[in-house]
Amino acid sequence: MTTARHVTLIGAPTDIGAGARGASMGPEALRVAGLAEALRAHGVDVLDRGNLAGPSNPWLPPTDGYRHLDEVTAWNRSVHDAVHAALGDGRMPILLGGDHCLGLGSISAVARHCRETGKKLRVLWLDAHADFNTSKLTPSGNIHGMPVACLCGHGPQQLIEIGGHIPAIDPKWIRQIGIRSVDEGEKRFVHEVGLEVFDMRYIDEMGMRHTMELALATMDANTHLHVSFDVDFLDPDIAPGVGTTIPGGPTYREAQLCMEMIADTGRMASLDVMELNPALDVRNKTALVAVDLIESLFGKSTLMRK
Template sequence: MNQQLSIIGVPMDLGQNRRGVDMGPSAIRYAGVLERLEDLKLRIEDLGDIDISRPDRHNTQKVDNLRNLQEVAEGSIRLAEKVDEVVNKGSFPLVLGGDHSIAMGTLAGIAKHYENLGVIWYDAHGDLNTGDSSPSGNIHGMPLAVSLGIGHEKLTNILGYSPKIRPENIVIIGARSLDEGERVLIKEKGIKVYTMHEVDKMGMPAVMEETIEYLKDHTDGVHLSLDLDGLDPNEAPGVGTPVMGGLSYRESHLAMEMLYQSQLITSAEFVEVNPILDEKNKTASMAVGLMGSLFGESLK
């Protein structure tokens, strides 16, 4: 994995309707991410936060059942341009969210540099909704569909190209809350999904071994998109859309350790930390701990 690391914060909370997740990047920094990664002898630059505009409070109606469409699209473009710059100079982009809608910008900035970018989507949700299928209109439930080229053109065409990724290059891990439209799309596109049923039945080592084997032979880079609601809310309470019965912190550490050993990961983002809903910054601290494992921290 690249030893030069560029950290980008994205204080985005417009992809959903609960305030607080815009403070996620600050909470993760406060939890010591810079110090933790510097201890691993990584060369780190913190590029600060992307500027996110706020919608006019008198004009917050949904457009095509999409909440805050214009502002989310603008923020995604700014993020995509910054990520593109980071990859161009040969640095590893580490993006701190913010709600999961930011993945549209992250992937737009990364995927143009790869022929076959793989994606590990570590999440309780599939994030494969569209304006037509979404019960809420929240764009943080749509970034994976958008990156496949499915959805509103203001989102699918970020940086002027679409799609960003192919369905056969995606692995979703930890899913336990899928809307009907997402289930249909998963079957239609043949997307590989390890639900909590598979994780419990197979065990995390087998899930990660299969994931690494599946991606390593036909991708030229792999992006990790880790939503903290993939973890069980009893352990990671500071998230906006908690779903019981999730992955444990220990299982997640093992997953990150195995990804480090595989040397497959070429970019990453950690999203949906909401300090307002957290307990003493516990969830942000977990995010930092998982980053440590992803970048090679060990007890030996």
């Protein structure tokens, strides 16, 4: 696949859907950690489009079950347009978040591109959280807990229609990995729609290799693989710089294996890097780990075998 060698970085500096401020500084922290330079060292052509613009965070309580709905919609529309344009140019978009509500704009754009080009879509959602809440299920109204539900057609009209097709994706296209924090009502909803979830207990019992073999199974040459990487997927010991740290995530080696197995497929064609919060980080440690893992998605490997 050629697109993997041509990457467009798209910064989305907002914490509009989050419960803590600071994810708006994530794109710059990834740049400071040397993301573009690291990718170029692997022979990747990198075009950094800079940052998208959007409304600032008014930091208000929820209205009718949602916080900042209009602002979240505006940000997701510009993310959708930028990601869709990059794919149209034959390049691989890497969205630098920003909180995970932006996964809605990104993945709806990828799904639209797949419909236009006749490709199948597979989404890997690497996260501590299922992000399958609705306004009825969560009192906080923080939309970064809702993007997967919105993508599957469960959410406010202005969000679910962004990609021009409702629902944007079928739940069967998603594999969630590393999940360890799910609200009670959300858990029932996840089971109802049949989302495939490899939670931390599954990874503990079966190992990361078996987990990834299943998550990556049945893809073919016509599959577009999208990776949505929430940095809180990682154990907080190695990635403290996130707004919602949940202990017991994948270790550094488990995360590396996850990324290396994704790279081995040669199918990754778009990527989100979300929820990095430098305000809560220690000397940009989390951004450096994220860049290291992204390098593995592009074929950096510790393997000595031929």
